[in-house]
Amino acid sequence: QNWVYIAAMKFQTSFAIILLNLSKISSFVSNRRIISQSFPRIKISRCQNKPEASNCGCEEETSKNPFFKGDRTKNKLTAATSVLASALVFASTHLSAIVESPLDLLHGMEKDSPNLHDVMNNGKPTMIDFYADWCENCKAMAPSLKKIEEKYNGRVNFVVIDGGNEKNSELINKFKVDGIPHMAFVTQSGDIVTSLIGNVPKKVLDAELEALLEKRDLPYIGYDAFEGKNQKISE
Numbered sequence: 001q002n003w004v005y006i007a008a009m010k011f012q013t014s015f016a017i018i019l020l021n022l023s024k025i026s027s028f029v030s031n032r033r034i035i036s037q038s039f040p041r042i043k044i045s046r047c048q049n050k051p052e053a054s055n056c057g058c059e060e061e062t063s064k065n066p067f068f069k070g071d072r073t074k075n076k077l078t079a080a081t082s083v084l085a086s087a088l089v090f091a092s093t094h095l096s097a098i099v100e101s102p103l104d105l106l107h108g109m110e111k112d113s114p115n116l117h118d119v120m121n122n123g124k125p126t127m128i129d130f131y132a133d134w135c136e137n138c139k140a141m142a143p144s145l146k147k148i149e150e151k152y153n154g155r156v157n158f159v160v161i162d163g164g165n166e167k168n169s170e171l172i173n174k175f176k177v178d179g180i181p182h183m184a185f186v187t188q189s190g191d192i193v194t195s196l197i198g199n200v201p202k203k204v205l206d207a208e209l210e211a212l213l214e215k216r217d218l219p220y221i222g223y224d225a226f227e228g229k230n231q232k233i234s235e
Helices: 002-037 071-098 102-112 136-151 166-174 202-213
Strands: 042-045 060-063 126-131 157-162 182-186 192-197
Touching (some): 102 136, 126 136, 126 202, 136 202, 182 202, 192 202
Parallel strands (some): 126 157
Antiparallel strands (some): 182 192
16 A cells, blocks of 8 residues: 555645756746747838839838747747646645555544544444554555545444554553554454454455444454453453
């Protein structure tokens, strides 16, 4: 999933390069217009090279300075350049907001997480994810976890905890976290059923949460931190 973020950053860099080139083009066109406006229109006789040019009866034609040729086209080009440049500026400015980095996703989910003890009595199952900034598997799973959280929003409690932060050592000990990412699955009544460790596929997380919601046995049993004994969050 990290390739999505990398591709987006390359896309943003390309935007910046294109914008720079468009700015140069716009500046060049503007300078040509300023120069052209400094020159008057010149009248040229088709007979000017003949001695009798003044009496040859040839019509004089008005010739514009070369820079004046195609004023209307230049105006259109300048307008189009300005519009496109503005669009690129807008897209480049808002791209980082649209595509967040994996760590930004994890930090955002942790920030929005409810307090663990506050959700234990709301009658919903809970998934608790322990991550760390240095954990590559955590970063790889971040987009999937975000989608899972959005899919089950309102039906499942999602609590994201920074396992690399010492202030969370009490929870780390309670859940016997010895590997990260560590995802604990808790029933509606607060029983810790199992924990999955490592880069877990999205379909596995889906299956576990569906089973919790339907109060069925979980299809995937991973790390048994409590050796078969029932363990509640409140204990």
